[in-house]
Amino acid sequence: xxxxxxxxxxxxxxxxxxxxxxxxxxxxxxxxxxxxxxxxxxxxxxxxxxxxxxxxxxxxxxxxxxxxxxxxxxxxxxxxxxxxxxxxxxxxxxxxxxxxxxxxxxxxxxxxxxxxxxxxxxxxxxxxxxxxxxxxxxxxxxxxxxxxxxxxxxxxxxxxxxxxxxxxxxxxxxxxxxxxxxxxxxxxxxxxxxxxxxxxxxxxxx
Amino acid sequence: xxxxxxxxxxxxxxxxxxxxxxxxxxxxxxxxxxxxxxxxxxxxxxxxxxxxxxxxxxxxxxxxxxxxxxxxxxxxxxxxxxxxxxxxxxxxxxxxxxxxxxxxxxxxxxxxxxxxxxxxxxxxxxxxxxxxxxxxxxxxxxxxxxxxxxxxxxxxxxxxxxxxxxxxxxxxxxxxxxxxxxxxxxxxxxxxxxxxxxxxxxxxxxxxxxxxxxxxxxxxxxxxxxxxxxxxxxxxxxxxxxxxxx
Numbered sequence: 001x002x003x004x005x006x007x008x009x010x011x012x013x014x015x016x017x018x019x020x021x022x023x024x025x026x027x028x029x030x031x032x033x034x035x036x037x038x039x040x041x042x043x044x045x046x047x048x049x050x051x052x053x054x055x056x057x058x059x060x061x062x063x064x065x066x067x068x069x070x071x072x073x074x075x076x077x078x079x080x081x082x083x084x085x086x087x088x089x090x091x092x093x094x095x096x097x098x099x100x101x102x103x104x105x106x107x108x109x110x111x112x113x114x115x116x117x118x119x120x121x122x123x124x125x126x127x128x129x130x131x132x133x134x135x136x137x138x139x140x141x142x143x144x145x146x147x148x149x150x151x152x153x154x155x156x157x158x159x160x161x162x163x164x165x166x167x168x169x170x171x172x173x174x175x176x177x178x179x180x181x182x183x184x185x186x187x188x189x190x191x192x193x194x195x196x197x198x199x200x201x202x203x204x205x206x
Numbered sequence: 207x208x209x210x211x212x213x214x215x216x217x218x219x220x221x222x223x224x225x226x227x228x229x230x231x232x233x234x235x236x237x238x239x240x241x242x243x244x245x246x247x248x249x250x251x252x253x254x255x256x257x258x259x260x261x262x263x264x265x266x267x268x269x270x271x272x273x274x275x276x277x278x279x280x281x282x283x284x285x286x287x288x289x290x291x292x293x294x295x296x297x298x299x300x301x302x303x304x305x306x307x308x309x310x311x312x313x314x315x316x317x318x319x320x321x322x323x324x325x326x327x328x329x330x331x332x333x334x335x336x337x338x339x340x341x342x343x344x345x346x347x348x349x350x351x352x353x354x355x356x357x358x359x360x361x362x363x364x365x366x367x368x369x370x371x372x373x374x375x376x377x378x379x380x381x382x383x384x385x386x387x388x389x390x391x392x393x394x395x396x397x398x399x400x401x402x403x404x405x406x407x408x409x410x411x412x413x414x415x416x417x418x419x420x421x422x423x424x425x426x427x428x429x430x431x432x433x434x435x436x437x438x439x440x441x442x443x444x445x446x447x448x449x450x451x452x
Contacts, residue, residue, distance in 0.1 A: 174433020
């Protein structure tokens with residue numbers, strides 16, 4: 001089902017509601033909000049507000065990378081994203097190997113995608129619709145509107161973790177970040193003879 | 207006249223042939239690559255061509271030709287692709303896209319001085335790229351095996367057939383006399399070099415910074431192409447996000 005959201009009607013109240021919801025869930029961690037299309041959209045509005053701040057303040061790239069990593073860490077479900085990219089080989093890893101890998105993955109991904117951010121100065125992300133994917137979460141569709149270039153589609157896959165909305169995947173013009181990273185990580189792991197510790201070292205150095 | 211019958215007749219036969227092997231949409235993650243070994247060899251060849259010819263040519267082009275002039279090359283090459291794109295939008299039943307493409311062509315060909323400038327984009331009439339491969343996809347023709355084509359890159363059987371049809375039915379090419387037609391090839395070649403320059407960051411990341419550039423290019427190509435046809439992810443096809451929450 002599509003719930004078409006009228007962008008001009010959204011801003012203030014939706015963002016405030018999103019912040020309110022987040023504060024509530026911080027205060028009572030066990031309180032399950034239950035992911036709805038509305039709460040997922042509010043959540044993405046909040047992410048988008050933060051992204052706009054990063055790309056439109058003209059900060060130096062090093063600072064942008066730090067800010068981007070914070071967004072990825074706070075809003076993204078980094079452990080699940082990292083483990084999904086790693087896939088089955090991660091099942092046999094020890095918990096300390098896994099947590100080192102997840103930390104390395106967070107930095108690697110932030111650097112890789114954060115570098116692309118400076119190209120989006122002046123761009124605006126507008127949420128256009130959402131779809132309920134049941135137990136798989138909610139898909140929030142947005143358009144990236146650039147001043148002197150054509151718009152492109154950016155879809156956010158939001159899941160619920162411990163009663164709170166989290167980003168799982170980003171789909172840019174159909175290209176899934178998770179699919180791309182799974183391709184990359186599995187090729188990397190194969191080239192390193194399947195050694196997860198070497199993979200972690202390599203990600204830290206990339 | 208006979209040419210016309212031949213062309214349309216051939217097109218209909220082709221359509222009924224490919225429609226015979228039609229199937230529904232495929233999941234975004236699906237990869238059908240029975241010719242992977244050959245494809246990978248062609249990929250290595252393409253990478254070599256890029257490294258020794260295309261990338262250096264792009265750099266030289268960027269250094270020798272001022273940006274305004276490069277933009278003009280880019281604009282006019284893109285402008286010449288619009289009539290073919292408009293035809294495909296019509297065939298796909300995307301009337302709004304066809305109108306936008308037609309308006310863009312009209313504006314840039316006149317006010318934009320034969321396509322050298324791009325006033326249409328300033329008016330919000332951006333390009334909506336499409337091709338006959340996508341038209342076949344809209345009609346339910348299966349995409350077939352993934353192919354990497356020499357000097358062209360990622361494709362599928364359906365998109366390769368589509369490219370040949372696009373070339374055959376291009377309304378512009380057919381109405382341009384011989385010497386000028388050859389200049390257009392030159393223009394397209396120059397535009398390719400210009401695109402390599404404009405997207406150098408992206409191309410370099412994909413070709414030279416990924417651990418398996420063949421696989422990276424393949425998944426990007428397939429997912430983007432499917433998005434252009436379906437535009438909507440199928441919820442049933444989405445993987446379980448908690449499958450690897452070990």
